[in-house]
């Protein structure tokens with residue numbers, strides 16, 4: 102079951118869907134990575150006893166917020182599911198810290214992948230109709246069997262090479278990760294922000310299967326436009342927009358190419374009042390679906406001319422890595438904006454609605470997605486300049502050559518398309534080497550590529566449509582986990598991480614990890630060991646132990662991790678405050694949100710003002726940064742003081758609120774309140790210490806910045822006076 106590609110060149114068959122496969126990891130050979138989601142990586146694999154191709158989803162249990170018993174229970178439940186439009190697992194078993202789920206290999210990947218690689222502006226209506234109809238059948242089945250999918254999106258709709266459409270990740274993940282009974286889990290929110298129904302975002306209200314109908318409507322828009330509505334916004338803004346704005350829909354002017362019945366169907370799904378949304382069964386009777394063609398007729402042409410799935414995935418990952426590099430952030434700073442910090446940000450923020458609005462209004466509201474975002478790298482440019490054989494029989498070529506081409510192509514593309522953006526090339530060159538030791542990458546990828554021999558499906562001789570498309574930058578890999586039976590298997594050989602050998606592991610993992618750290622306003626809120634450079638992430642990067650303490654705390658309080666969004670118990674409390682418009686108690690934390698962007702800014706300034714730079718850069722470059730750093734640091738100090746004050750005040754208010762009712766309560770109540778108060782005190786004290794630690798660090802930084810400012814001013818004066826002297830001399834001459 103070691104990862105290898107050697108078997109891919111052999112003739113292999115696909116496993117028919119209802120087979121029982123072995124639960125021994127030794128019987129599986131993992132081949133190429135074909136997808137990754139928030140919690141799992143999916144591989145094409147060979148089932149050795151039958152020489153058959155399957156997909157193995159390796160779900161990292163360390164990253165799941167659930168115990169093995171829950172997983173087993175849910176896996177058994179899901180084994181009862183059986184529908185042609187749902188991916189059914191053959192079997193599942195535990196290999197070290199991972200749950201392996203063996204399922205049919207969907208050779209064309211997800212609709213999201215397909216759009217990213219070849220249809221960035223979405224599909225034509227007949228295609229959408231076919232995909233949606235099959236998805237709706239799957240939802241109808243799930244709902245009839247008492248399941249809510251909770252993560253319907255293009256990334257979870259998978260296609261195979263016979264153009265059949267299957268919904269993956271159908272609720273199992275949600276169930277697996279639920280703590281306690283299902284009902285209580287419905288009081289938490291789960292999903293990916295853009296696709297989440299308003300009622301899902303309202304904590305405590307509960308929701309039902311109609312939440313899937315909303316997500317289905319959003320998925321319809323996603324397939325029509327190539328992206329979900331609001332996908333370019335940070336998650337918090339998405340949350341607000343979903344709650345406050347009119348529901349998104351197909352526009353009469355902008356979406357002229359779509360029929361009235363399609364528009365009407367979408368509008369029916371995207372009604373805020375969940376009781377007014379149709380059931381899946383009713384929706385299936387809509388004219389739009391009555392006219393939909395079977396997928397074999399409408400989808401086949403889409404899938405021709407595409408390279409094998411794993412090559413597409415690799416290309417997208419490389420593109421993402423390049424975008425990451427273009428963000429000009431060294432990896433250390435990327436780490437500063439990691440998911441753990443994002444979680445910290447989420448749980449620490451106050452969802453002060455006014456403040457959020459102010460935040461949100463800072464982001465441009467234009468809906469022009471066609472324009473290339475800063476840092477977007479054209480996949481077309483990358484692919485067109487690749488050696489054609491990159492995606493064909495020459496996959497054995499070491500990646501070093503491909504990566505070199507890649508870098509050159511990006512810079513060429515950037516300079517031609519953005520004009521004068523030559524600097525990006527330098528940054529890219531620098532950052533690509535920053536985020537991974539070149540030698541490491543080369544070695545590890547050589548090994549991987551050597552093994553990844555090319556199957557008979559490669560199509561290097563054609564000039565396909567996908568090459569001429571510019572992929573979008575959304576990073577929303579997601580999908581199924583549908584175990585039918587779970588077995589424990591502690592075989593050393595089964596350890597997923599052993600698929601790379603020795604130190605190659607490090608490098609390859611780093612490349613992969615970094616390729617996922619794409620700063621993206623659609624807000625990939627990844628799991629703790631994945632980084633995300635969301636602009637609303639961690640307020641301040643400190644050099645103290647602050648990050649760890651808080652990160653651990655946040656991790657401990659996570660109640661839901663799903664897709665790109667994780668929710669902590671603190672979030673729920675905070676949202677309870679916000680949503681009915683009753684926030685204020687922690688209003689100072691709204692400032693922390695502001696400091697999120699400040700934090701990012703500080704990072705940039707600190708970069709510029711690094712020890713090495715400070716003596717070499719001209720004063721004219723350094724001064725504005727220094728001044729800004731100075732101002733922002735002072736600003737942050739003020740915010741922190743306010744925050745501390747507010748916490749102290751809140752403490753007093755809380756004390757009054759919690760002690761007053763005590764007089765009328767029973768002794769049991771007193772014990773409960775006492776415990777709550779103590780717990781709250783403990784949390785507040787912890788928060789205060791953390792803030793104090795932050796303040797100390799900030800004060801240090803401020804002092805350092807002041808010193809630097811003084812030095813620079815002196816240098817500047819010296820330069821001016823030298824220049825003055827020189828001018829004097831010249832005049833005298």
Ligand SMILES: Nc1ncnc2c1ncn2[C@@H]1O[C@H](COP(=O)(O)OP(=O)(O)OP(=O)(O)O)[C@@H](O)[C@H]1O
Pocket residue numbers: 135136137138139140141142143156158188204205206207208210211214252256257259269270274577578579580581582663664665
């Ligand atoms: N059976 C399969 N065959 C081929 N590709 C697959 C298969 N299952 C999943 N994938 C690919 O892997 C990606 C990630 O898988 P999946 O969504 O199951 O992970 P996840 O961690 O549950 O993601 P998320 O929770 O973000 O939805 C999918 O988007 C899809 O592109």
